[in-house]
Amino acid sequence: MRTKFKQWAVDYIKNEQNNQYSLGNFDLESFKNYINDKKTFIEIGPGKGQFILTLAAKFPDFNFIVCEINETISGICLNKIDESGLKNIRLVCGDFFKLGELMVQNHLQIPGIFLNFSDPWPKKRHEKRRLTSDGFMLVYSNILLLNSSIYFKSDNDDFSLYSLDQFKRFNFNVIKKDFDYNKLDNFDALTEFEEKFKESGIKIKRFVSRKTEKTITKVEELA
Ligand SMILES: C[S@@+](CC[C@H](N)C(=O)[O-])C[C@H]1O[C@@H](n2cnc3c(N)ncnc32)[C@H](O)[C@@H]1O
Secondary structure: OOOOOOHHHHHHHHHOOOOEEEOOOOOHHHHHHHHHHOOEEEEEOOOOOHHHHHHHHHOOOOEEEEEEOOHHHHHHHHHHHHHHOOOOEEEEEOOHHHHHHHHHHOOOOEEEEEEEOOOOOOOHHHHHHOOOOHHHHHHHHHHEEEEEEEEEEEOOHHHHHHHHHHHHHOOOEEEEEEOOOOOOOOOOOOOHHHHHHHHOOOOOEEEEEEOOOOOOOOHHHOO
């Protein structure tokens, strides 16, 4: 399910400024105002945006940010956001780690993070790229408000078990744990990948992990 390079989409992400925050020329004040205006949730790796477009239409009183590292995919996603007319989605094109670090440095916190069908990066030497590896987990625990959650879905058994271990290792409270997730929660929507995996009969793994007072926020606290 690789997306081929599309020049129009890369041009779109470079030229269209609406509904977008650029990491290269980051407008911190505007970003702060956006996330402080309404409860604001972040999806990391939205793909072409089916999930966020559905959720944002269903919850107009919340704001949403999507952060997508691939330029072609970002361009396609931004185009869909613009065409939807929805006013409660902003896209950041780039590695979430950079956006997350900016948020940590500026003490910006949010009430939830969505990780939908993140790339599993099965090889040990690529572990740091997994969106539930230590570096990313420390960012999440710092940018989440107390009692806020990481909403995780995946098709991949090994990556799901690795991520579940990470949520526990960082002292998140895993409040929902489903190894055959079928009926969508109210605060959820189908993603492009999820639809394809379901059609192929692959079981969806889903965990909701809540930040508590005991959640690890500093690298020195890690065992
Ligand atoms: C397997 S796709 C899943 C897309 C979508 N969430 C879905 O379920 O249909 C994973 C997406 O995460 C993006 N991604 C991977 N690492 C990322 C990172 N560090 N920051 C932002 N996006 C990332 C990839 O470019 C890709 O679009």
